[in-house]
Amino acid sequence: MNVKKVDLSRIKPYGDQMDDGAVQLSFTLPVSNGPRAREAARQLVNSMGFSEVQIVFSEDLSDDFTFFIVYGKTEKFVDYNSIKAIGVESPKMNMEQVDEYISTNIGHPIIVVGATIGTDAHTVGLDSILNMKGFHGDSGLERYRMFEVYNLGSQIAPTELAKKVREVNANVVLVSQVVTQRNIHIKHLTELVDVLEAEGLRDRVLLIAGGPRITHELAVELGYDAGFGAGTMPSDVASYIASEVAKKLL
Amino acid sequence: MNKRIPHLDLDENLVREARKLAKDVTDDVQRFIDVKSTTSVERTVVRLYGIDGIDAEDVPLPNVIVDDVKNGGGLDRGVAYWIANGCIAKSMMPQELAEAVGRREFSLMDLPPQNEGLVAEKIDEMTKSAIEHITEIRETRDRMLEELGDPPQPYLYVIVATGNIYEDVVQARAAVKEGADIVAVIRSTAQSLLDYVPYGATTEGYGGTYATQENFKIMRAALDEVQQEVGRYVRLTNYASGLCMPEITAMGALEGLDFLLNDSMYGILFRNINMIRTFVDQYTSRLISAYSHITINTGEDNYIKTSDPIDRAHTVTTSQLINEQFALKSYMKPEYMGIGHAFEIDPDVTNGLLYEIAHAMLTRELFPQATPKYMPPTRHMTGNIFKGYAMNSLYNLVSIMTGQSIQLLGMLTEAIHTPFLQDRYLAISNAKYVFNNAKDIGNEIVFKSDGFIQKRANEVLENAVKLLEHVKAVGLISAIEEGTFGDISRKRDEGKGGDGVFTKGEDYYNPILEAIIEELRGESV
Ligand code: B12
Numbered sequence: 053m054n055v056k057k058v059d060l061s062r063i064k065p066y067g068d069q070m071d072d073g074a075v076q077l078s079f080t081l082p083v084s085n086g087p088r089a090r091e092a093a094r095q096l097v098n099s100m101g102f103s104e105v106q107i108v109f110s111e112d113l114s115d116d117f118t119f120f121i122v123y124g125k126t127e128k129f130v131d132y133n134s135i136k137a138i139g140v141e142s143p144k145m146n147m148e149q150v151d152e153y154i155s156t157n158i159g160h161p162i163i164v165v166g167a168t169i170g171t172d173a174h175t176v177g178l179d180s181i182l183n184m185k186g187f188h189g190d191s192g193l194e195r196y197r198m199f200e201v202y203n204l205g206s207q208i209a210p211t212e213l214a215k216k217v218r219e220v221n222a223n224v225v226l227v228s229q230v231v232t233q234r235n236i237h238i239k240h241l242t243e244l245v246d247v248l249e250a251e252g253l254r255d256r257v258l259l260i261a262g263g264p265r266i267t268h269e270l271a272v273e274l275g276y277d278a279g280f281g282a283g284t285m286p287s288d289v290a291s292y293i294a295s296e297v298a299k300k301l302l
Numbered sequence: 303m304n305k306r307i308p309h310l311d312l313d314e315n316l317v318r319e320a321r322k323l324a325k326d327v328t329d330d331v332q333r334f335i336d337v338k339s340t341t342s343v344e345r346t347v348v349r350l351y352g353i354d355g356i357d358a359e360d361v362p363l364p365n366v367i368v369d370d371v372k373n374g375g376g377l378d379r380g381v382a383y384w385i386a387n388g389c390i391a392k393s394m395m396p397q398e399l400a401e402a403v404g405r406r407e408f409s410l411m412d413l414p415p416q417n418e419g420l421v422a423e424k425i426d427e428m429t430k431s432a433i434e435h436i437t438e439i440r441e442t443r444d445r446m447l448e449e450l451g452d453p454p455q456p457y458l459y460v461i462v463a464t465g466n467i468y469e470d471v472v473q474a475r476a477a478v479k480e481g482a483d484i485v486a487v488i489r490s491t492a493q494s495l496l497d498y499v500p501y502g503a504t505t506e507g508y509g510g511t512y513a514t515q516e517n518f519k520i521m522r523a524a525l526d527e528v529q530q531e532v533g534r535y536v537r538l539t540n541y542a543s544g545l546c547m548p549e550i551t552a553m554g555a556l557e558g559l560d561f562l563l564n565d566s567m568y569g570i571l572f573r574n575i576n577m578i579r580t581f582v583d584q585y586t587s588r589l590i591s592a593y594s595h596i597t598i599n600t601g602e603d604n605y606i607k608t609s610d611p612i613d614r615a616h617t618v619t620t621s622q623l624i625n626e627q628f629a630l631k632s633y634m635k636p637e638y639m640g641i642g643h644a645f646e647i648d649p650d651v652t653n654g655l656l657y658e659i660a661h662a663m664l665t666r667e668l669f670p671q672a673t674p675k676y677m678p679p680t681r682h683m684t685g686n687i688f689k690g691y692a693m694n695s696l697y698n699l700v701s702i703m704t705g706q707s708i709q710l711l712g713m714l715t716e717a718i719h720t721p722f723l724q725d726r727y728l729a730i731s732n733a734k735y736v737f738n739n740a741k742d743i744g745n746e747i748v749f750k751s752d753g754f755i756q757k758r759a760n761e762v763l764e765n766a767v768k769l770l771e772h773v774k775a776v777g778l779i780s781a782i783e784e785g786t787f788g789d790i791s792r793k794r795d796e797g798k799g800g801d802g803v804f805t806k807g808e809d810y811y812n813p814i815l816e817a818i819i820e821e822l823r824g825e826s827v
Contacts, residue, residue: 080724113727114479171492171508173572176608176681207495207574231491233465233509233720264717282685 062129073125075102085110085118093120102126138269140278142292147191150290154198157298161200164193164293166226167213168206170240174230175206177263181226181286190285199290210244214251222257224293229263237263238274245275258296260289307705308747310663310759316767317668323770324623327778332631335585338578339810341497341802343586344368344381346548349556350432350814351385351396354515356501357404364549365498366404374411378807382814386424390416396428429813433821436555440594443558446526450535453483456676456701456709457537458733463488463720465507467517471524476723478528478536480730484561484708486539487521488720489513494544494573495798499553509720513540513550518557537561539599543569545579545799548586555594561640561708562591565601566628567621570782571790572604576800577779586815588632593818595638599708600625603644603677605788611646615661616765617787618643622665623770624778626672633822636671640708644677645697649689653754655696660758662704663749668763676701678712687714694729698736703743709733 056070067074077097083089090107097105102124109121145153154162166182168175180187182203184195193199202220204213217225227244229237241261248254254275261271262280271279277296280289345364355363371377371384388399391413403410415421460482462470467487474485488510493500503520504511511517522538529536537560542550547564554562566584569575591598602618602625609617622641629639643665647654665674678697683690694712701709711729713721721729749755773781785791 078724080722111727113723114476117476117723119724119727171495173492179608205574207492231509233491236491236508 060132063132064129065126071129073127075124075126077122077124078120079122080113080117080119082117084115085112089118090120093118093122097122097124100124101128138272140268140280140288140292142288142295144288145291145294146287147196147290150287150294151197153294153298158198158294158301161198162224162293162297163200163202163220163222164224164226165202165204165213165216165220165222166228167204167208167216168228168230169208169210169213169244170229170236171207172229172231172237172240173206174228177230178203178206178226178228181262181284181289186286188285190287192286193290196290198294210240210247213244214247214253217248217253217257218251223297224258224260226289227259227261229261229266232263232265237265241271241274241276258293258300260293262289307666307744308663308703308749310667310749311751311756312664312667312763313760316760316763320619320623320668320763320767320770321627323767323774324620324627326774327770328624328627328631330774331581331628331778332585334578335582337806338582338803339377339380339806339812340579340582340799340804341368341372341377342546342579342583342799343548343812344371344377345546346552346586346590347381347812347814348385348400349549349552350436351382351428352432352435353385353396353400354501355397355401355404360501361404362498362501363400363404367400367410370403370409371411374409376411378804379809380806380811382425382428382811383421383809384410386421386428387416388413389424389428390420425811425813429817432814433817436590436594439556439558443560444595446529447535450529450533453534455673455705455707456733456737457483457707458730459484459486459539459675459708459710460726460729461486461488461710461721463510465490465509465511466505467503467511467520468505470511471521473723473726474521474524475528477726477730478525478532480727481734482536482726482730483534484537484539485521485525486561486710487511487513487517489541493541494569494575497545497799497802499546499549513542513553515553515557518553518559522558537597539563542587542591542598543601544573545569545575545802547580547583548590551587551590551596554596555590559596561597561599562587563601564588564591564598565642566625567782567787568601568604570792570797571788572601574792574797576797576803577782577792577794578803579797579799582803584628585632588629588634589815589818589822592629592632592634592638592822597638597640597673598629598634599640599675600642602642603646606644606646607681607788609789611644611648611661612651612657614789615657615762616769618661619664619668619762619766620769620773621787622668623766626669633819633826636669637673639669639672640675641665641669641672642675642677645679645700645712646677646681649679649682649693655700656754657758658696658700659704660755661762662700662706663755664759664762666704666706667759673707675708675710676706677710678716680712680716683712683714683716685717687718690714690716691728691732694732695736698733699740699743702737702740703747705744 064073105124183192186192194201261276264282266279268279348364388410462473490507491509500512503516525536539561542562542564569580679693691714
């Protein structure tokens with residue numbers, strides 16, 4: 053068969069043929085619609101490194117804005133073989149396995165404190181990880197035999213969280229941040245690390261951040277042990293906690 | 303109103319029963335609302351007397367005045383008396399007086415009591431002019447609405463949320479030109495928890511701009527202009543919620559706002575604001591809205607963001623009925639009740655659309671005179687904007703089919719960011735397409751009497767009645783403690799702003815509210 057095979061050292065977008073480089077884009081320019089606006093859009097996309105640029109749709113959003121839908125082909129490629137992604141690394145276990153693992157390797161329940169900190173009022177994400185009900189059929193940490201969970205809810209000040217950590221002698225701190233506008237999450241997350249450090253608690257706990265815009269890379273950069281993003285399952289977090297707390301004990 | 307909607311056979315006895323129960327539940331709460339006031343209710347009075355501005359430390363003058371009276375131990379009499387007494391003692395206008403107190407020249411509480419007759423006269427004069435002022439604004443708006451014409455329902459409702467009010471204006475103008483009927487200016491993250499209303503124009507807000515009187519003015523002026531160009535009245539929305547709920551309503555009344563998000567329980571549940579504070583504040587807030595012909599939007603859509611939209615559908619109905627009764631206690635006409643509900647069922651559910659139709663029909667039929675506010679899918683929106691766009695089309699279809707009034711347009715980028723200009727444009731085109739393409743679909747539909755939709759709507763209603771019976775038995779406050787709404791539990795003595803609640807003294811006097819109540823009561827007879 054005469055079908056081109058993928059070359060992992062040079063991968064490109066696939067439209068309807070290997071390596072055709074087809075990409076769809078949409079954007080708005082702050083000018084009114086017309087031939088001149090369309091030509092501007094074409095040149096702009098061209099200058100981004102696309103060839104065979106087609107402005108397939110343009111419409112006025114009002115007098116001074118035009119929306120474009122554009123297709124183009126890119127010449128660029130990446131070497132897939134040399135790509136490394138940083139993510140949380142831990143063995144994947146289910147609830148029974150995690151409980152079993154903690155019983156054997158740690159011998160007592162792990163104490164977890166969770167909160168959405170700062171001005172952020174979103175709780176659904178953190179609750180999906182902590183509440184019994186869990187997320188898409190995967191039970192939350194409260195249902196695990198070997199986790200003792202304190203869920204403080206939202207709008208919690210870092211100092212309040214630190215107080216709870218001390219009070220219950222927590223092993224793990226789970227923090228959620230959903231609102232990211234103007235990098236407010238960075239500010240909140242940094243504040244918490246500072247508070248925990250100032251109170252001499254940072255080294256005593258496994259510190260984990262989560263939220264739809266949180267990546268492991270970002271979390272580590274901010275001084276966290278791990279970060280979990282969109283689509284995280286409670287058992288992902290449970291497995292990670294179990295294996296990390298066990299490691300700390302060694 | 304001319305809504306062509308299909309008919310739902312609801313058990314009429316059950317409907318009556320539900321309303322009766324909701325009334326009993328709210329009567330119980332109203333009894334303690336009536337004997338209490340709050341610092342924000344008093345600041346509302348201060349604002350309506352025309353006091354605005356900040357002191358040298360940026361503290362708003364309404365806070366300066368109320369704190370001054372509170373610290374001096376006079377608040378249980380109501381702030382109106384002290385302002386009038388001060389005006390006489392110092393021969394000043396209220397604003398001058400407030401500025402002087404702001405400069406710490408004197409405390410209102412240190413001024414000697416003036417001749418009672420003169421003070422009473424002063425109060426009457428100030429109250430009359432306050433009421434005249436908001437009446438004039440109401441009449442101007444009602445006139446504009448009539449002259450320019452009220453667009454057909456469902457109204458297309460969009461949000462702007464750049465954090466810079468001047469940038470918001472650019473986006474609002476564009477949205478109106480594309481067809482938006484209502485523009486909501488999203489409020490800055492966490493304003494709800496501020497126990498004062500910030501002053502002046504916002505240019506760098508988090509997730510929105512502050513609800514300030516200046517921001518209201520800027521946006522209303524921009525809409526006044528663009529609505530002339532498009533030849534239809536454009537409504538402006540903001541949020542009367544949080545610790546300053548009634549103050550924001552007063553500002554809305556002063557600046558000609560059309561809609562205010564205003565729920566009797568949202569702040570308690572979603573912002574952890576003290577219960578008593580919220581109940582007392584919402585009453586004043588709604589009285590002003592009712593007077594100023596501001597349509598309130600209730601927040602039931604939120605419950606099914608944190609709890610399951612099918613299992614807990616009856617909590618939406620229950621809360622709608624409670625919100626309606628609280629609004630009636632403020633003499634609000636049904637047409638100003640934007641009863642909230644939402645299209646939030648997980649798109650993976652088989653026949654999810656049938657549930658949505660049943661729930662939307664139930665809201666429509668339970669509140670035939672109201673102006674229901676239908677909210678789009680948000681919780682199950684993901685980064686897959688293409689799927690999100692399809693979900694929004696179904697949402698629009700349900701709305702036109704079931705005759706909803708206010709359509710908050712779904713954004714395909716809901717899970718990603720506050721709307722880009724083009725997101726809003728795509729949302730408006732989607733709604734226009736569906737509303738036009740299926741314009742009279744409601745006319746053609748008859749629901750099978752033993753079919754899924756009829757049964758489901760009645761089932762939700764039955765469950766709501768059961769829940770209301772329980773709420774009546776334990777009381778609304780205990781029901782909230784039990785986590786009845788949104789699966790969120792709040793305790794009666796907890797929450798922010800509880801320290802701002804106080805019991806009215808024997809000589810408590812709130813002349814503005816009394817005047818408003820008197821007028822509204824007169825109208826409703
Ligand atoms: C529900 C909701 C609300 C509800 C929240 C109710 C509640 N109690 O949570 C209400 C109505 C109160 C609300 C308010 C606001 N919201 Co909101 N909200 C949403 C919405 C629709 C869904 C969020 C959600 O529940 N997702 C479902 C959960 C399961 O997903 P998740 O949070 O991503 O969680 C998963 C992972 O991220 C991870 N995870 C999350 N946290 C953690 C923590 C740990 C430790 C771990 C391990 C994992 C983890 O695991 C979870 C399961 O996989 C989103 C839009 C959307 N579709 O995403 C907007 C959204 C998040 N909200 C937004 C905004 C701006 C606000 C407001 C600021 C609006 C305003 N100006 O008033 C206010 C917030 C006020 C405040 N003080 O925070 C923006 C955020 C934009 C941004 N990136 O900054 C969004 C994206 C909407 C938008 N497009 O504008 N909101």
